Amino acid sequence: MNANEVAQLIKRYADDVKIAGVRQVFATTDKERYIEALTALRDKDLKHLTTITGVDRGDVIDIIYHVHCGESLLNLKLSVPKTDLEIETVTDIFPGATLYERELMEMLGVQVKGHPDPRRLFLSDDWPTGKFPLRKEVKK
Amino acid sequence: MTFIIPIGPQHPALEEPAHFRIEVKGEEIVGVDLRLGYNHKGIEQGLSDRSYAHGLYLSARICGICNSTHSLAFTRAVESAAGIECPDRARYIRVIDAELERIHSHLLWAGVAAHEIGFTTLFMLFWRDRELSLDMRELLFGQRIYASGTYLGGARVDINEKDIPQLIRTLNKLEKSVKHYIDVCTSDRTIIARCSGVGVLKKKDARELCAVGPTARASGVDFDIRRDDPYAAYGEIPFDVIVEQDGDVLAKVVVRLREILESIDIIRQAIDAMPKGAIRTKFPENVPENEAVGRTEAPRGELMYYVRSNGTNKPERVRIRTPSYANWPSAKPMLVGGTIAEIPIVVASIDPCYSCTDRVTIIDTETGKSRIVTKEELRRLRK
Amino acid sequence: MIEALSYALAYLVFPGILFAGAVGLLLAGIDRKLTGHMQNRIGPPIWQEFLDVGKLFGKEDITPAAANSFVFNCAPLLCFGAIMAVMLLLPINSSQPVLTSVGDLIVIIYLLNIPAVCMMLAGYASGCPFGTIGSSRYVVQLFGYELAFIIAALAAAANVGWSLSLSSIVSYQAQNGWMVSQVALIPAAIAILIAAQGKLLRTPFDIPEAESEIVHGSLTEYSGPKLAILRIAYDIELFVVAAVITVLFFGGPVPHTIGGIYIPGVVSFLIKCFGIVVLSTVIRNIAARLRIDQALKFFWTFPTLLAAISLFLVVVT
Numbered sequence: 022m023n024a025n026e027v028a029q030l031i032k033r034y035a036d037d038v039k040i041a042g043v044r045q046v047f048a049t050t051d052k053e054r055y056i057e058a059l060t061a062l063r064d065k066d067l068k069h070l071t072t073i074t075g076v077d078r079g080d081v082i083d084i085i086y087h088v089h090c091g092e093s094l095l096n097l098k099l100s101v102p103k104t105d106l107e108i109e110t111v112t113d114i115f116p117g118a119t120l121y122e123r124e125l126m127e128m129l130g131v132q133v134k135g136h137p138d139p140r141r142l143f144l145s146d147d148w149p150t151g152k153f154p155l156r157k158e159v160k161k
Numbered sequence: 162m163t164f165i166i167p168i169g170p171q172h173p174a175l176e177e178p179a180h181f182r183i184e185v186k187g188e189e190i191v192g193v194d195l196r197l198g199y200n201h202k203g204i205e206q207g208l209s210d211r212s213y214a215h216g217l218y219l220s221a222r223i224c225g226i227c228n229s230t231h232s233l234a235f236t237r238a239v240e241s242a243a244g245i246e247c248p249d250r251a252r253y254i255r256v257i258d259a260e261l262e263r264i265h266s267h268l269l270w271a272g273v274a275a276h277e278i279g280f281t282t283l284f285m286l287f288w289r290d291r292e293l294s295l296d297m298r299e300l301l302f303g304q305r306i307y308a309s310g311t312y313l314g315g316a317r318v319d320i321n322e323k324d325i326p327q328l329i330r331t332l333n334k335l336e337k338s339v340k341h342y343i344d345v346c347t348s349d350r351t352i353i354a355r356c357s358g359v360g361v362l363k364k365k366d367a368r369e370l371c372a373v374g375p376t377a378r379a380s381g382v383d384f385d386i387r388r389d390d391p392y393a394a395y396g397e398i399p400f401d402v403i404v405e406q407d408g409d410v411l412a413k414v415v416v417r418l419r420e421i422l423e424s425i426d427i428i429r430q431a432i433d434a435m436p437k438g439a440i441r442t443k444f445p446e447n448v449p450e451n452e453a454v455g456r457t458e459a460p461r462g463e464l465m466y467y468v469r470s471n472g473t474n475k476p477e478r479v480r481i482r483t484p485s486y487a488n489w490p491s492a493k494p495m496l497v498g499g500t501i502a503e504i505p506i507v508v509a510s511i512d513p514c515y516s517c518t519d520r521v522t523i524i525d526t527e528t529g530k531s532r533i534v535t536k537e538e539l540r541r542l543r544k
Numbered sequence: 545m546i547e548a549l550s551y552a553l554a555y556l557v558f559p560g561i562l563f564a565g566a567v568g569l570l571l572a573g574i575d576r577k578l579t580g581h582m583q584n585r586i587g588p589p590i591w592q593e594f595l596d597v598g599k600l601f602g603k604e605d606i607t608p609a610a611a612n613s614f615v616f617n618c619a620p621l622l623c624f625g626a627i628m629a630v631m632l633l634l635p636i637n638s639s640q641p642v643l644t645s646v647g648d649l650i651v652i653i654y655l656l657n658i659p660a661v662c663m664m665l666a667g668y669a670s671g672c673p674f675g676t677i678g679s680s681r682y683v684v685q686l687f688g689y690e691l692a693f694i695i696a697a698l699a700a701a702a703n704v705g706w707s708l709s710l711s712s713i714v715s716y717q718a719q720n721g722w723m724v725s726q727v728a729l730i731p732a733a734i735a736i737l738i739a740a741q742g743k744l745l746r747t748p749f750d751i752p753e754a755e756s757e758i759v760h761g762s763l764t765e766y767s768g769p770k771l772a773i774l775r776i777a778y779d780i781e782l783f784v785v786a787a788v789i790t791v792l793f794f795g796g797p798v799p800h801t802i803g804g805i806y807i808p809g810v811v812s813f814l815i816k817c818f819g820i821v822v823l824s825t826v827i828r829n830i831a832a833r834l835r836i837d838q839a840l841k842f843f844w845t846f847p848t849l850l851a852a853i854s855l856f857l858v859v860v861t
Binding site: 041042044045047068069070071072074075076077085087089091092093094096115116117118119120121142143154155 | 197205206241368369370371372384389390452453454456463465467469477478480482486487489490
Binding site: 164165166167188275278279280281282283285286289349351352354355500501502503 | 579582583584585673674676677747748750751754829830831832833834835836837838
């Protein structure tokens with residue numbers, strides 16, 4: 022699917038849909054609709070989740086799902102406030118997302134509910150819980 | 162009664178430390194648990210502390226065998242964010258750089274895979290031919306391993322006309338050798354006995370677990386960033402994407418060896434079609450506030466850089482997803498059901514680059530210093 | 545008194561420890577040099593094995609805490625002792641071995657198995673999972689190659705009227721030419737060469753010590769002087785198995801006169817052993833390692849069948 026088709030598809034579940042360059046689509050969604058959006062993509066046989074990025078922006082954390090859509094890339098952004106840092110797992114939609122969500126949990130402290138294997142991925146066992154290396158407060 | 166075999170962190174089958182806990186019943190594998198993180202280096206944090214120009218060199222040092230592609234993906238993302246386009250000649254130089262690296266990486270991998278199945282002669286012969294690819298990189302870019310020829314806004318060095326005949330001669334020699342190796346690998350009885358039907362990744366699993374690169378292409382998934390999301394000059398150079406259907410180790414070997422032949426062909430076409438002109442445009446020091454994604458087809462698969470800029474000369478956030486990181490979940494269905502003898506070759510067949518996978522940092526928040534956790538400390542903790 | 549002294553001399557010098565050790569280590573060094581050239585590199589000098597073994601003797605002697613130290617420590621010595629005993633039972637200089645009254649083919653086959661059994665016990669006693677896996681693979685592989693080896697050896701013995709004494713086999717070959725010059729015994733010669741590749745744990749059958757899979761198999765926990773003794777035992781075993789095959793099929797210590805030059809028995813014996821080792825090196829370098837189930841299947845079909853064909857032909861004609 023090229024960029025225009027993806028933009029059309031995602032309009033129902035997201036706002037602020039932009040096409041950057043020739044093959045990149047950026048869109049912003051919210052906690053209520055993102056599962057439906059990803060399921061709709063999976064139902065169109067777009068099964069490749071490139072990765073999940075987490076960005077700390079101060080009082081919200083942006084979680085971006087990058088989905089490869091054949092000839093274009095969709096970057097679906099979800100902003101979650103730090104006071105309510107909980108999202109649902111997407112491993113039932115994209116089974117390949119397990120490692121990315123584990124990294125999100127340990128690096129940024131996002132709670133991913135329903136993850137089948139919420140162990141630490143890269144950090145060592147004696148790393149103190151509650152300290153998240155990629156949070157802004159940690160950067161000195 | 163199951164029995165747990167530890168493979169790693171130090172093991173002759175692994176070039177870099179990782180820890181596999183394999184549960185076996187006799188010789189059959191019933192469970193796999195993977196622990197990564199022994200190669201922490203602090204890259205994602207480090208890139209946000211450094212300027213873009215400095216970050217270019219840091220991103221190349223994430224991995225010794227895919228350094229050109231890392232810097233190329235980073236450049237692609239940053240140039241996208243800044244809205245800069247590099248000149249045409251630079252685009253072709255980037256293609257040559259990336260394809261030479263693909264040849265080198267696949268030859269290195271082929272030698273390592275031959276060593277894993279116990280065929281030391283083939284290992285030595287592959288690495289003898291790998292020297293040819295390293296000679297080419299040194300000839301064009303001045304360095305054997307860290308030859309990243311990209312720079313923000315263009316290419317780092319220009320290709321000298323006097324070097325091209327030597328390049329073509331070496332490419333021809335390499336092409337003959339690789340054709341011979343493809344014959345050997347598809348007809349030698351012991352290689353087929355060890356690689357055929359081993360470590361099968363079905364197409365359905367490959368798509369669901371989001372496998373990338375030759376690992377996915379050997380299972381019939383037709384996915385190549387060079388064709389799907391063209392960058393540098395790939396949109397103007399026709400080439401074939403090699404896809405096999407069987408999904409076993411032999412299919413992965415054949416995919417990678419045939420990709421070497423395709424790369425040689427791409428380099429020849431790039432040299433013929435390369436336009437004259439400048440190799441660099443001016444790149445601004447501060448990149449305006451923007452976010453962008455740069456993807457390339459590294460030798461191991463799809464490599465993605467996400468860059469968010471904030472108007473200064475340092476990025477706000479850089480997120481890297483390397484192909485080895487994406488391929489780890491696929492290791493489990495390939496290993497379970499097989500035997501111990503297959504562990505090294507199956508793990509090697511996804512071409513793991515552990516340095517690419519563990520890029521995160523450990524920062525001691527009290528002192529603000531970062532440190533690497535040693536194996537001794539990890540072992541003490543496990544008691 | 546003289547007899548005891550001559551026995552001691554035979555045990556220590558010729559064809560005992562010094563001779564067998566020197567020849568064995570030299571053959572292993574030549575094997576490594578040839579391997580290097582086949583792999584398009586230079587390879588170590590041919591006396592590298594001597595240097596390696598000497599270095600290992602100078603290292604610290606460690607027994608892991610989890611190992612059964614009695615078995616762990618005795619295994620290398622038993623290996624070495626068994627292999628040296630076989631040296632004394634082989635006719636190297638003439639058709640009479642040093643110990644004439646004691647042994648015959650059955651004893652030699654039995655003694656050649658003791659190093660294998662010792663290594664298995666040592667692997668199990670090492671206290672590490674790699675040792676256990678290596679030993680279990682070794683047990684399976686033993687069932688594979690030993691059958692072919694024994695049947696091929698029996699075919700040679702059957703050709704001499706079922707005499708199991710090596711001296712009679714050598715005397716027969718001195719009169720009638722090499723055993724392989726008779727067509728009925730060529731399949732047995734091929735079978736025993738393949739079985740020897742499995743016995744010596746060389747690719748494609750170095751499965752119990754697969755370096756890239758289980759570190760070093762049964763030998764993983766060994767280091768220092770114990771590993772040195774095991775290395776010497778392995779290298780002498782290379783010489784000994786080649787020697788047994790030479791005696792059975794290729795004429796043994798029979799002197800030849802080629803083109804007016806007289807070649808004494810010992811020299812022709814050594815040249816034939818060297819030829820067999822070179823053949824083993826070539827096979828080692830042109831094949832990948834098999835899996836244990838594939839190796840077992842292979843051994844029970846191809847070499848066993850060849851040896852059985854030979855035995856049948858010899859008995860029938």
